[in-house]
Amino acid sequence: MYVTLSSEFSPANADICVAHHASVAATQRKSLSVGTHLFREGDMANNIYEITSGVFRLTRVLDNGRRQVIAFGLPGDIIGFPNGTFHHSDCEAIQSAEVIAHRRHALDTLEGDHRTHQRLLHAALREISAMQDHFMMLARKSAIEKVASFLITLAERIGTPIGSYMTCALPMSRADIADFLGLTIETVSRTLTRLRKQNIIALDTSQTVLIKDMDALVTAAQASD
Template identity: 65%
Template sequence: MYVTLSNDTAPATLTMATNLMRQPAAPNSQQRNHATGTHLFHEGDTANHVYEVKTGVLRLTRVLENGRRQVIAFGLPGDIIGFPNGDAHHTDCDVVATAEIIAHRRSTLETGAGDPETHQRLLHAALREITAMQDHFMMLARKSASEKVASFLLAISSRTGSPLGNYTTFSLPMSRADIADFLGLTVETVSRTFSILRKEGIISLETPQTVLVLDMEALLDASQTDD
């Protein structure tokens, strides 16, 4: 998942996630369960598979030359991760919320021997990822710190939120440090923005990891740039 300047791709990804939940793994693919804290792969590992996320949340990270960590993306239900750089993975990938994954063997996909429907789904996912990544970089450059945090919450809500009366609730299994490293902010800035959104009556925190959106229109307004 990337945070973009709009949420136009969210419905398509959500539909794909819903359909994926109903489908068994295709031939030449494996369904796997991964506990929180386990790794799917490390940077530099040979990329033998790409992965579809059925449930849970994954975190893709890199450690920069100065030792700082950068969260590249989060893998949510409906996302496909593990597209390689050449033959190797270019990030680490670990599980932040117990996940059910479908592993597709690259050799099958590249030779065209796999299921045609799976091929097409993965192709569309790759094209969506490229577009979302480009939009994410623009968002990081154009939006203020508070707009970035509001956009992040809006994106998670649109992807994983559930209605609760007139409100929407969703889980945030990633830490505030994860969010900061993803948005290019400090942990203090992320926490301060959460506090502001709470004081303004836009969100409520049932627990540090459970968000209740009280005013979706206000959250949308808080996420948008003025230009």
């Protein structure tokens, strides 16, 4: 999940995905508890993973020792596309999660279901496009535009309508959001407070946001566009 990622995605369904494969051995379901790594940077990339539930955090440690959150994996996302033959980031569950592991060998040799191949290919192309948009956002948008864009995308993906409002869980910490948006924790907190004072959002808890005025949030995200 990138802040500019299109909402055009199809949530994975474990039963459908396995049924579509000519060889069930090409897929495997895995459940992970909070804090468990699905893979680490430098691990051999034997699988590509389709998220059916939960949330993952993908990170890299820069040469100067600072952490960069590259993306958050949400239900419907496909993660683990390798850099050559190795994973290029750490991937940790920040919510209890379940994935479908697709064997890379089956994909490379065109074994298995054609529709699954097509879905994974389209996911890879979306990831490239979304990553380019994310880099642009990091370079050009202000703090409030970044935070507003992040909340909009999160609401589109995992939000729940409550009347005219939208409630959305924040499974990631303020530090995670800051490292994802290229901001400090203090800036993220101040920006959320600013949006709250403008009556655009309400913070029910530290892990839940209520979007009260989506139109105003969209305006805040596009202020300099």
